[in-house]
Amino acid sequence: MTGAKIAPWKKDRVGELAAVITADGVLGIVDVGGVPAKNMLAMRNSLRSKMSITMAKKTLMRLAWEQAGRPSQELDTLFEGASQPAFVHSETMNAFQLFNELEKTRQGxxxxxxxxxxxxxxIEKGPTEFGPGPIVGEFNAVGIPAKIDKGKVAIQRTSTVVEKGEAISGDMGIMLAKLGIHPIEIGIILTGAIDDGYLFEADSLNLDVDGFRRDVITATSTAFNLACNVRWFSAQTMPTLLGKASGEALSVAMEAGISNDVTIPLFISRANARALALAGQLDSSALDDGLSAALGFLPQPPMRRIRRTKKPWKRKRRKKRNLSSMDSVTFSAEKNR
Incomplete structure (x- = not known):
């Protein structure tokens, strides 16, 4: 292929593709076959800040691959399963992150x-959103059993209308679309990638990253526990093993009654706790003020005798005489005289 004559514009294009191939970062091949132009534009715009997608003919891609000094076997492996291949390149992600990001573009x-x-x-059995009309006959014409039920078109029974690997007729595709079924999957599908000199096929990149992270954490914890149980000394296990040995030695010293700077305060504290527990079983009258305070018993204040005082005698108030009535009585008496 190197001896073949190439048009100037093709040479320039091959040089651009070779620059993409030799650039730092992760390089992959994606399949964009079957993606409508409108969908492709939206997908590329959403990925523009994370990666670049360079489209070209297979012949030019092979020439660029050869010019970049890469083995042709690598490109053959990456081309497998790609009906319309394109280069994808990212400087900010690894191969696994690139795969996960491109998987988000899948849609029906x-x-x-x-x-x-x-x-x-x-097609599942049940009612649809369609009202009575010619659509009932259209469904039945393509093999989708339908009838009118309670004012709506309903699928009579669950049935497989198209099997995997079978060609879809035009009428069937239209009726499936009316039911909201879009069986053809499109997207920018990664077929493989080269990261740090290693070639990864798509199957090896299809990992549950969160699940993998949990598995690594679980495995690390299990290995650490095993190393501690078998007394495996390392920089990671030494602090735990020393702490465990110190605790066990202290327990033995306490049980054996060995007195030293560490155990004496513990002995005193334990004896004090036992003394307080014993004192707590006694009547409060048998305790001195110190033990009562330690146990939280508050001294009861002496009871005060309250004297009852008699209420002062209240004089009954005399009713005021009605002066106007008295005057009338006096006037009547004088008149009778």
């Missing part, structure tokens, strides 16, 4: 006539 679209179903397409 309506099937076109003659496309192969990647899955078994199953």
């Amino acid at each position: 679209r309506a099937a076109k006539e003659g496309e192969i179903s990647p899955i078994d397409i199953v």
Whole structure:
């Protein structure tokens, strides 16, 4: 291929592709086959800040690969399963992160006539959102059993209308789209990547990162516990083993009654606790003020005798005489005289 004549614009394009191949970071091949232009534009815009996608013909990609000095076997492996390959490059992510980010672009679209179903397409029994009309006949015409039930078009039974690997007819694709079924998966699919000189196929990159992280943490914890149990001395286990040995030695010294600077305060504290526990079983009248205070008994204040005092005698107030009535009585008496 090196001896073949290449147009100037193709040489420039090959040089640009070779620069992408030799750039630092992770390099991969993605399959963009079947992705409509509108969807492709939206996907590339969402990924622009994280990676670059460079599209070219396979012939130019092979020439650039050869110019970059890469083994042709690598490109053959990366091309496997890609109907319309393109280069993808990222300087900020590793191969696993690149795979996970590209997996987010997967989405379904309506099937076109003659496309192969990647899955078994199953229509579930139950009502639909369609009202009575010609659509009932259209469903039945493509093999989807339907009837009118309670004013709505309903699927009569659950059935597999298209099996995996079977070609989808144009009418079936239309009716599936009306039911909201988009069996053809599209997206920027990573077929493989080269990271730090290692070639990773897509299957090896399909990892549950969170689950893998949990597994690593669990394995590390298990290995650490095992190392401590078998007394395996290392920089990681020494602090734990020394702490455990110190605790066990202190327990033995306490049980044996060995007195030293460490155990004497503990002996005193234990004896004090036992004394307080014993004192707590006695009547409070048998305790001195120190023990009572230590046990939390508060001294009871002496009871004060309250004397009852008689209420002062209250004089009854005399009712005031009605002067106007008295005057009338006096006037009547004088008149009778």
